[in-house]
Amino acid sequence: MHVLVIGAGLGGLCLAQRLRQDGIGVSVHERDATPIFRRQGYRLHINADGQRALRDALPSRLWRSFLDTSGRPGPRSVFLDERLGHRWTVESAEETAPLAVDRLTLRRILLTGLEDVVAFGRRCTGYAIEPGGRITARFADGTSAAGDVLVGADGVNSVIRRRLLPHAQVVDTGLRQLYGTVPLDDRTRELFTADMFNVFTAVIGPNGSFVGVAPVETPHLSYMTCGFGARPEHLPCTDADLLRMSGVDLRAMVLDLVDGWHPRIRRIVEHWDTAGLFPAVLRTSVPVDPWSTGTVTLLGDAVHAMSPAGGVGANTALRDAATLAKALRDGGPIVPALRAYETAMIDYGFAAVRRSAANGHRFLGQDPLPVS
Template sequence: MSRPRVLIIGAGLGGLALAHGLRDAGVDHLVVERDASVRSRRQGYRIHINADGSTALYEVLPKRLWELFRATASIPGPVGEFYDHRFDVVHRFEADGSARTVHGLPEHLNVNRLTLREILATGLDTVRYGRTFTGYRRDADGRVVAHFADGGTETGDLLVAADGVHSRVRRQRLPHARVVDSGLRLIYATVPLTPATRPLFPEGMFGGYSAILGPKHRHLGGAPVEFAEPLSRTASRIAADASLTEHRSYMTSAFGARVEDLPDDEELFAMNPSALRGLALDMMDDWHPRARRMVEHWELSSVLPLLLRTSVPTEPWPASEVTLLGDAVHAMSPAGGSGANAAMLDGAILAARLREVRDGKPLLEAVAEYENAMREHGFAAVRMSADNGHRMLGQDPLPPA
């Protein structure tokens, strides 16, 4: 199979990373995404990029886009702190100067999710937006036929589920794989970093991710994303074909609580941004005034509720012409800051294995090697994130595999 055709369902970070890797390898591929565009739906704001994420991006991105990623990434400060709800420091960490770098970048970075997705979408003419995947079958030749809600089909030698935690591909390919409620809900928002708001945040909240830990497992997490110049100017200097949505520097702010302390999901997800902010403030009634002022400065247009789910690690399955990556197979709590990195690492690993298929390796052998690596690092990240979430935030313990 010198030139397999790969169908990728989903144009999130993992699916787009895979597409770039396949483009570089000269492997025929098509990405199909249900959203109308890369900007159609808010999925969050700041994400943490670790060594796995930076390495994956370095391996799959063209040089100009790698440099654009470097220029738009935010480097955390050297001091980080966690606080209790009275704003007393309960944990402090400082960079010791020995932290390793990854291709010239610090090991830990903060990036704006949409900016990274726009960078990953740049230069790809193989992405088709506005098509909803409904299921797949195999044809008489054993190839995979993907069906879409518009009545159309696409045929390929390999189907890749990159369609997130609600993956329709996973439900068909691995119906026994479980995704469970973490027991936590977040109200997510941003605070623009201006001369008026910056003093709200102590130095220890500019060192990556920090959190104010309150009673009853309530918490207010935060992390900065800062831009040195307008994003359009950065893109024009480095990758003129990249179209980046402008963002001001901001502090991500996320209030979290146990599900039993909140309105039911139907009511919670029907609340408008002002009501969500009011709910968070009501649940922080006895917190330090500084913490409450942070929430009072939420940008209302940015406020949204999130239901946190996690996959349950699954026993290995035999390789086939349908595989999975990212949240479609190992969704995880954000408490480990690993989800996006794991998805992009999946994309880079799978692209490398499919390059070998182009050069003569049997497809199922390559898929098996990829899935072994994906399960090892992906499910380890699920367990780590669930453990952190349970210890620090009151997340439900991860069920047994």
């Protein structure tokens, strides 16, 4: 068996790592030219599902590398008002508290040992199912690759999903977010309260706009993720303007928007690393009913993109990888194996989409999830 994976994000690479250990042929095709071709975010928290998937997929030395490069923030999610008054706290048990990791560091760990099966600069344009069931993926450079299973792990704009599930919708959440960081050193650490060294802290303003902070502290890397989110009607610019503004201009805009908030919040925003600051239009999948299983399937954001309000998008993609790898290594005909994977993934994946949308609507003013 040979598995074609379209997309070298966290889920696609986790799947490839496990398949290699199981002796199943795999090749990964990524449209970006390099792993750092575009900014995709900074800190992730890896919960129990994500940790199980990584422990299962990674060789022992890479699992140790993951643990060595993970931080251990406090186990709470804390919600404050714009004057830093306490609103509410969500507690996690200490033993199940998520680990905090840097996205690029984790991706590099997942790429280790896969150099011979991951190809960059390979933008997939579509696929064809050949007589006899083999699948051919086609790429923009005129090349192709063949396999027995095709996995679309190509993100929210998935080419594979558009062909496989043309009726599936990805919709605007009604939120815009700026992703940035503040380096943690002796000078900046005092900007942050003790609450802000938990899993996540959201400072929510009077119109629902928010500043979110979360630490990454490891022996190798130390920074505070610092994001700003708002509905587009509360921003002084269009989406098109937002997406082409410089980091300096984005910081200046946010400083105007948090005028009147606690002075500590303004100082945090003033210390944003503007070189790495970037905006995003947040989108979510709309859950769909189970489809007829074939030899093409989906994983991660390609099928169940979700609001970051649940904090489980990456973890769900990693869980997909573990679930799919197990279905394939258990043997038997391919289609029933993929059906077992899709049955489980559709259930937990779209449940996470619904929970994340509900959290985003309740806490951050996200649009309600459309009824599918």
